[in-house]
Amino acid sequence: MLEMVRSSASLFFQGKLFAEPLKAYTQLALGILIAAIVLVAAREGGLALVPAAALAGFIAGALQPYLFRNLRYR
Template identity: 40%
Template sequence: MWDMFLNSLKLFFKGKLFRDPAMVVRQWAIGFVPALIAVVVLVKIGLPVWLVVLGVGLIFGALQPWLFKDLKYN
């Protein structure tokens, strides 16, 4: 299991894990940027940090499979 992880990590950093690495970065940014904005805004309005992180993590974590459903591996 550890060898599979290391092999995937090496392929990822060489740019050979996904067919379209730019799509991976774009989809990741589509999920990350709104989540970051939501965390900052909700903490600024006074909600507890633990509650904000829990809620935003659940919502945007649930969004990730939908964002990455069309990724193709090499």
């Protein structure tokens, strides 16, 4: 299992994991942007930093399957 993670990470950083790397990076950036917006909104709403970060992480993590559903791998 650890070898699979290591191999996938290596391919990702070499730019060889996805058939369309630009689309993958765009979707990744969109997920990060959504997490940042949720974090700032939660902080402005009066939530403490740790619960706000947990909420933002949960929402961004839940969106990943939706964002990456049409990506093709090599």
